[in-house]
Amino acid sequence: MSDNTTPSNNSFLNDAGNRALIFQILLLAIVVFAGYYLFSNLQANLDNRGISTGFSFFNEPAGFPILIHLIEYTEADTYGRAFVVALINTFVISLLGIILATIIGVIMGLARLSKNWLVARLATVYIETLRNIPLLLQMFFWYFAVLAALPAPRDSYEFADFLLNKRGIYSPNPIAQDGFGLVIFGFILSIVASISLIVWAKKRQTRTGLWFPAYWSSLGLIVGITFIFLAIAGFPIEFDLPQKSRFNVTGGMVLPPEFVAVLVALSTYTGAFIAEIVRAGILSVNWGQTEAARSLGLRDNMTQRLIVLPQALRVIIPPLTSQYLNLAKNSSLGAAIAYPELVAVVMGTTLNQTGQAIETIGLCMLVYGSLSLSISVFMNWYNKKMSLIER
């Protein structure tokens, strides 16, 4: 039979679906077998070498200090807690980096498109320079070059109650006194009021077409109401001021140079890439759209906000996701300049003190994997929300 259009018979193997299924099962079997082989090989080798395994070390005291800890941590705490401290440090630097890089990227992307010759050239120089220098080098630059330029603690620069020296930026530390609960209540109240205002303004606009500056008003509401409650409670905040002592500055809050250097390097480097993405996104929107908007009588800022930007975002978001992922992963370079993030604390100190290479490296892979996946999932959701809705 040479007629291809009708199946010769109902042979199991001739069905495309069945064949695909068989290959799937075969592949799965190979993967499972390979995984089992590697795992048992690993176990046998570890036993032979007398290398202990497992995560029991997580409950043992770590014994080493960590420079930056946003939760309570001392040398007497466990490796498990040290891991959490490092995790938080990685999250904080990634999140702040992403926010700053986005702001820098949008400003620089728009600046490069500016009609002002100087602004456009400056943005070009910034983007082309930072994109072409390795990030690690930039971190070293921000860390060592800036440190070298700053004075020793005893000769700190002083502005009001702020101090700046080689050991960081010191600010007064606000300490809540009795009655601060009332202020928190006021703050929550102001947020509720703002949300109601925004909802009302939107409804009114749909109904009557009248426009109300809801966002600026909410900002005023939040600041205003919180301040009123602060005054009612009698300003229940005291400030712990930084004082110069024999070696360092004591008291106050400090932003260590390690943190500043990593944050600046990450956000300016990734910002340069984001700037190009923003520029591409805006250029992708046809000029006709702007002309059409103008002919409808929309003002320039409204044209940008309501017509150009929503269309540009569709082009911007997918590559932006990659940049966010890069930034989160690049935060691991902070280990090189003593920022105590995941790689420094877990793959550096913990691995070396316990010797549990497989456990610690596996854990770090898991964390970076989940961090990247969550960013990806969030951005995909946002992308879907922003994409053209076809009716």
Added chain:
Amino acid sequence: MKSNASKLLPTAVIAAAIGAAVTAIVMSPSEQVAEKTTASTAEKTANVTAPVNNSSTTLENVKSKGFIQCGVSTGVPGFSNADDKGNWSGIDVDACRAVASAIFGDPQKVKFTPLSAKERFTALQSGEIDILARNTTWTYTRDASLGLDFTAVNFYDGQGFMVRKSLGVKSALDLAGTTVCTEQGTTTELNMADFFRKNNMTYVPVVVQKADEALAAYDSGRCDVYTTDKSGLAAHRTKLADPSAHVILPETISKEPLGPVVRHGDNQWKDIVTWSMFVQVNAEEMGITSKNVAKTKSETNDPAIKRLLGVDSDLGAQLSLPADWAYNIIANVGNYGEVFERNVGPSTPVDLPRGLNALWTEAGGIMYAPPVR
């Protein structure tokens, strides 16, 4: 069906990649096969406690590749440091050269792998290197749980502190409130924490990934104090912009016996590395140097020296080494005193006193080796 395939494939690739990465961390490919056979023979013959003389000892591996792979530091003057031509020198480098002399009769049959503190143990465990000679402190946990064996002590050290002279600090007990720089992944990190806690002093730790960058942070003024083993302080001080402006405080806050490390489970290899070190100490005690070793061998009547140099007996055979293995070590590398003087002694920039590392027969020394017999 197509969508199923695209879902399954990444899972497969990820699983395989993780598996491969984990295996690569623990084993190099050639050893995977070897270890596998060991495991299966061990299963067949029940109650085999240790794999003795299996088909691929480290010695045989080393002999078949023709050189020793030796893990050293990324640059500590006097201990392991490469010059601008890539020639390595230092006490730790000489430990590897001594083993190469014992096996091959040639101190040059060593290849060096520079390792940071946090990479070193994994490199040894995974078989990337045969000996780790990288100012590594002998501790209980490292010996007992890392699958490693310490061989001998080639330098008795202790942790100290270095500060700027201008600070006017005379004792480590005056360091309360200071900022302290050190390298990541070392016993130093723990000792520092213990010391400050024990004395109820607060401090700010700045733990940098590599020694050179930790030193740069100290030099730039980020820290008041730089801490590591005292030998390391002396070595690193030579790299500072103005070495004379810095002072090493008198206190020694820990015991740091440093020495070469090998993988656990290959007793023959461990013995070779251990006794290559002991031979050098014994040679110094007997007054044999690289200069007089040839003459001594032909003229001596001392039975102990004859035994050591393999004149009328062959102790080397017990470790599958040539009969003149000890002779080669002394002739090529020298005795322990020569190694010390050449690398870190008063005539070198590192300028360390002999101190604890003098022979046990001298005042203040504890360097002692079991007899060769």
